[in-house]
Structure formats: C-alpha cells, structure tokens
Amino acid sequence: GAGVSQSPRYKVAKRGQDVALRCDPISGHVSLFWYQQALGQGPEFLTYFQNEAQLDKSGLPSDRFFAERPEGSVSTLKIQRTQQEDSAVYLCASSLVGGTASGEAFFGQGTRLTVV
C-alpha cells in the first residue's frame, strides 16, 4: 500500500479482555516503531523492530504488552488483560532504513483503544 496501515481503527474492549492491534508498514521498510498516545499527550515510545528483531522494548509499560514482527513486515501489538489505563491511541511508524535516526518515519492513522 501507499502508506502505513493500522487495523482496527477503533477498538472497544472490556476490562480484562485481550486485544491485538495490527500494523502493515510500507513495503520494504526496515524499521518499525510502536508508540502510545494518551489523550492530550504526545506519543510515547513503546518498542522498536529492525526487520524481525525487536531491538528495544524499553517503553512497554508492563509485561501485559507484547509485540512481534515475525517475518519482518507486519507487526502485531498484543495487550493482555486490558486495564482502563491502557485506553489510548496506538501509533505505528515505519522508516526505510535501520540503524540511523536521520530517516523519515511514516506514521499510520493509529488504533484508538477504549477499555470499558
């Protein structure tokens, strides 16, 4: 596709439910990032993949959060036993190269997760 695609766009989950959020990066992009954007805040880093390798997961807020990118393209962010504080927009971004900060990151439209 032409850009980064995320699905679903909106997700309502009951507290305690598991959710899976999908990101389709731009084809051929090496780097993939997940960010969490709480209401009224700037995005905060969650995790980074270079191809299929998860090189940084320092931003994942708890062990309920898990991300994977098994074939170096599509990525899934999974949240187990969702809590109300998990309500946020989850953004995925990809960039063409890895190992450099100078490349442009392209963002998807995000998945808005609401935990009730």
Add this chain to the structure above:
Amino acid sequence: AQSVTQLDSQVPVFEEAPVELRCNYSSSVSVYLFWYVQYPNQGLQLLLKYLSGSTLVKGINGFEAEFNKSQTSFHLRKPSVHISDTAEYFCAVSFAGGTSYGKLTFGQGTILTVHP
C-alpha cells in the same frame, strides 16, 4: 535521556497572521530535531527536520524552524497562516549518535487554531 517541552498547549491566531510555536529540548548528547503535524483522525506527518548544517530549516506548507543550540530551542514559524493549518503540532527529538535508530521523544503538542 532527552526531553521536549512545548511551551504553549494552545495557540489561537487569525488567518493570514504570523505564528510561532515554541519548542525547547533537553539532552546531554547531540540530537536531531523534528516537527510533525497531526490533523484530526489522521497520523503524524513530517513537516521538517534538522539534522545538521544550516540552522534555518524549511519544510512543507510554508513552515520553517530555526535551531538554536545555545538556547536549546527549535521554534516553528509561518509568516501567514491559513485555515487549513488548523491542527496539532508536535516537536520531537532523537539521539543523533552512531548507534541510534530513530526513536523519537515527543513534546506534549500545541493545538493551532486559525480563525477566519
């Protein structure tokens, strides 16, 4: 660690007036600097970036920003705004070192509202 402060959470301005959105950062190492724009229900779009060289950076849609190392600032400016510039603007930094991969640290955002 880096941090970013956007000094104004909301900036109202009339159409065709000039605007400046302020951004200050804190970092003990060299950084790259970015401005992103987020229109309602859309992902983040890169406006401009400073990597090195000239401290005055020109971006899309007539925006420009000036890197001031002594003041650790990267303010965004536009000489004449349009209604279509109404959006939320995020300043961001990333570590510029050789082992960096482009993880972004964002400010809290500034909502620019352009009135007719």
